[in-house]
Amino acid sequence: MSLKPIWVFFIAIFLFLLVANSEEEEVIKALVTFMDKLAPGNVPRDPMWGWNLNSDPCIDKWHGVKCYSDNKYVKSVILEKFNFGGVVDASSVCIAKSLRILRLTDNILHDSISEDIGNCQSLTQLFLSGNQLSGDLPISIGKLSNMKRLHVSDNHFTGELPNMVHVSGLISFFAQNNNFTGEIPSFDFSNLDAFNVSNNNLQGQVPDVKGKFHEDSFSGNPNLCGKPLSQECPPPEKKDQNSFPNDLSIYSGYLVLGLIVLLFLTFKLLSKLKIKEKALDVEKKEMAEETVSVAGKASEISNSIVSKNGTVIRSECSLTSLESGMTTSGLVLLSSRTLRGLQFEDLLGAPAELIRRGKHGSLYKVMLDNGVLLAVKRIKDWGISKQDFERRMNLIAQAKHPRVLPPVAYYCSQQEKLLAYEYLQNGSLFMFLYGSQSGHSFDWRSRLNVAANIAEALAYMHEEFLENGIGHGNLKSSNILFDKNMDPCISEYGLMMAENQDQLVPSHNKGLKSKDLIAATFKADVHAFGMILLELLTGKVIKNDGFDLVKWVNSVVREEWTVEVFDKSLISQGSSEEKMMCLLQVALKCVNPSPNDRPSMSQVAVMTNSLIEEEEKSISFDT
Incomplete structure (x- = not known):
């Protein structure tokens, strides 16, 4: 042929x-x-x-x-x-x-x-x-x-x-x-x-x-x-004096209208104050009865907390509880055997150190009498009922994943919400990226491992809460902590609802259907995870809710100067630009301005796991 x-x-x-x-x-x-x-x-x-x-x-x-x-x-x-x-x-x-x-x-x-x-x-x-x-x-x-x-x-x-x-x-x-x-x-x-x-x-x-x-x-x-020219601009023309009577009549009309509006608002305000006074009288009576029933226990609460350096500081928690008439017997233990028998009074009286204050509350490092260290979060300004909070915390405690830090105890009243976690001493992802964690290498392999582990854990939690719609709500690098084995863990899951205006805030979108609310909650987490990926890749701090960082990354990628995006320490280590580019593509999909066009966390987990597998193959091939 x-x-x-x-x-x-x-x-x-x-x-x-x-x-x-x-x-x-x-x-x-x-x-x-x-x-x-x-x-x-x-x-x-x-x-x-x-x-x-x-x-x-x-x-x-x-x-x-x-x-x-x-x-x-x-x-x-x-x-x-x-x-x-x-x-x-x-x-x-x-x-x-x-x-x-x-x-x-x-x-x-x-x-x-x-x-x-x-x-x-x-x-x-x-x-x-x-x-x-x-x-x-x-x-x-x-x-x-x-x-x-x-x-x-x-x-x-x-x-x-x-x-x-x-x-x-x-x-x-x-x-x-x-x-x-x-x-x-x-x-x-x-x-x-x-x-x-x-x-x-x-x-x-x-x-x-x-x-x-x-x-x-x-x-x-x-x-x-005008500046920077030498020629100055002429002053604005003066009004014709003949127009003054006309202006006066116009301004008089505005003044009368303003007084009417002011009187109306004053009337409405006084009416509301009267209603509030009646409500406060009823509340004070109820508080007085409640305080009498727990007076013996309340007298045992310490009014001070000893800081790490031995000085005494006033405890926000104990001050709040004494001033608000809050009960002291409602600490709920969830999962830790080491906390068996722990009382609310023990928690408030233990030596504590303020770690940080944030928009959503304060975080303390607390050492109990038995030497156990806890991270205690005091939550403020979260408009959620006591019943919903308790239900939410119990659900989160039951959804167990090795890379998600579960709450071990909580306290909730109408005035105060406290949440306790195991204290992890190896710091946060934020500290590894921008702090002085010099004792540990944070190379490309380590960063990819963090990305894959967090993606898998977040995908698991989203699957667990598919019906309840409980997302993380405040995912960021300071909420990614490292355990004793230097494995990353998600902390503070479910404490807040997403607040970025482009992420469809559940608490403010009453008109959305329940399925749409759940989808919006999870898509907000996907966006937050994408911002963490950008931090891992660029080494840059997130400002202005990340809008500036996303805008900069997109502009550099469009100009095909992509290598300029990546953290210089990764480039100096000889990390593969091709592999970093693959993770960057995942990040850009996650931070898509349209929530509906973002992938699910399950899809993101598949993408990051495939990158891990490729990395392992290349290492085995090199050896």
Whole structure:
């Protein structure tokens, strides 16, 4: 049998795959049209130039075109100093949805830029300087949220500058030497590194540029005033004195209306105070009866706590209990044999050390008489009933997982809620990332192990509470503790409900159905876990609820400078960038702005476990 047909078959398959992996035919046609209008009658016919329907921009390497590493999609079009005298056909070039950079500087292009430029949603850099373009800049430019650099200087543009207030990542804006009019619109000057609107016909006061730009950025606009220009703005015009009677009648009307509203509010407030006074009288009677029944026990409670260095400090818990008339016999023991017989009085009277105060309460390290160390959380401002709290704590104590720290005891009254855990002395993930835990190595393998263990534990808890909808609610690196074997444990599970506004707070969304509430609660935990992954990978502290960190990571990834994301200590250890990138992709899925698009914790656990398995295979292969 001849081998020729076989070779022909394989060659055909190869060519088919090449075509399948290249840009779509529609994009190729659009780019050829773009070039025909850019250089009408002047398109080079050299085969090396490309830009024709018989070739592919990526595979055949069209002149001025760069593609992504997979050789499938166009990333940039850079055609500078070719004396092209046509127009910029935005409707055609924006068919290439993946286009990030369009650079056409120093040609002789004319006419205006159409609103179709707004379809280039991936565009990060637009360079049109040094041409003969005219007309107004399209409003749609201000909607290109990914834009980093916009340069349109040395043209004949007219009209007002585009409003770029929604383009928070803008780094440079050059519009000098044009015919722009109107006032300078809002820019996020804190992020801008370069800015120039000199030699136009702009007017009005220069906005606050945060001291970053000087006079040369605004000069050549005779009607501009204010710092950093030497020309001061004129004082506001004084009102015509004849308008005073009219103004007086208007202000009098406002004053009368304000007095009516004030009287109405005062009446309502007095009514509420009367109702509250009646309620307090009833409550005081009930408290008095309760206090009498426990007076013998209450007198035994210590009013002070001895700190670690031997000094005496006042106990918030005992002070609160004495002042509020709280009962002292309601300590509930859950799971620890070492605490058998422990009374509430023993807990309050034990030496204690304040570890930290937070938005949700205070955390103490308490040493009991038998030497057992407890971490005691005093919870404040949690609008949950005594019955719901007790039910919640009992459920959490029953859901046992080795990587979730269970509560060992709790106390609950209408005025006070205390929760006790085993005290783990090896610190938190937060301390390992940002503190002085110098005795332990925290390399890539250790961080991946933390991620996989926490993901698996959180997935287990979500499965256990699928019907009850009890999520962690406050997952963060300071709530990931290390036991005596340096294994990570989740602490304070279920103490709070998610509070970030983008995470659908259960306690504030009464209109949601129960299933939607449960889903929202768990998706909030997924987001929090994603933030922990970003901390593990970047080594950066979370601020502003993590919005700044997520925004920064996304911007760096979009610019394909991904290596800049990772913690420098991981890079110096020679950690695999490919594997870190895989975990970063998991993190970005978890912090997706849309809760419905985030994976479940079970799916996240599968992803992190697969990374652990790959790591173990590579280690065994190396050895």
